[in-house]
Amino acid sequence: LLPHAGEFKRLSRQSLSITAGKKYAKKWNAIVVLKGPLTAITDGTRVVYIPWGGPILARGGSGDILAGMVGSLLARRKSLGLLAFNAVELAVTWHAFAADDLRKKWGEEAVRTTQLLSGLPSVLKKV
Structure with missing residues (x-):
């Protein structure tokens, strides 16, 4: 699951937090990505923090791109x-x-969400 704070609250009836995310993931046997300034991934037992990305990922459509990548x-x-x-x-x-x-x-202000897709090949070449 890849909810933003509002979606997480609707799903779990709790505010977005690591503790609430772990509890939700454990209850539903799911992997939950808690998106925010410091993104966290939890399966209810472990938590991994992703410190990269920043405000560009707070824009509309960014989560849709991420969902496609996760699904793939x-x-x-x-x-x-x-x-x-x-x-x-x-x-x-x-x-x-x-x-x-x-x-x-390009700087934070100049980047459009759709550019994330075009930026992936250079990232994949580095790994």
Whole structure:
């Protein structure tokens, strides 16, 4: 699940927090990406923080791009030798790296959400 704070509150009836995210993930046997200034990924037991990405990822449509990336890696995770948690972590990290690369190149204000897609090839070449 990739909820922003408002969506998480509607789903869980709790404010977005690491504790609430872990509880929700454990209850529903899910992987939850808690998007925010410091994005966190939890499966209810472990938490991984993704410190990259910044304000560019707070724009409309950014989460839709991330959802597509997560879905793509989850669909191919067995052939890639990834556990589901690691596939989600990889997608979130690539997404954040693309945002950071674009910010360095164009500045935060000049980047459009759709540029995240065009920024991915340069990120993937680095990994």
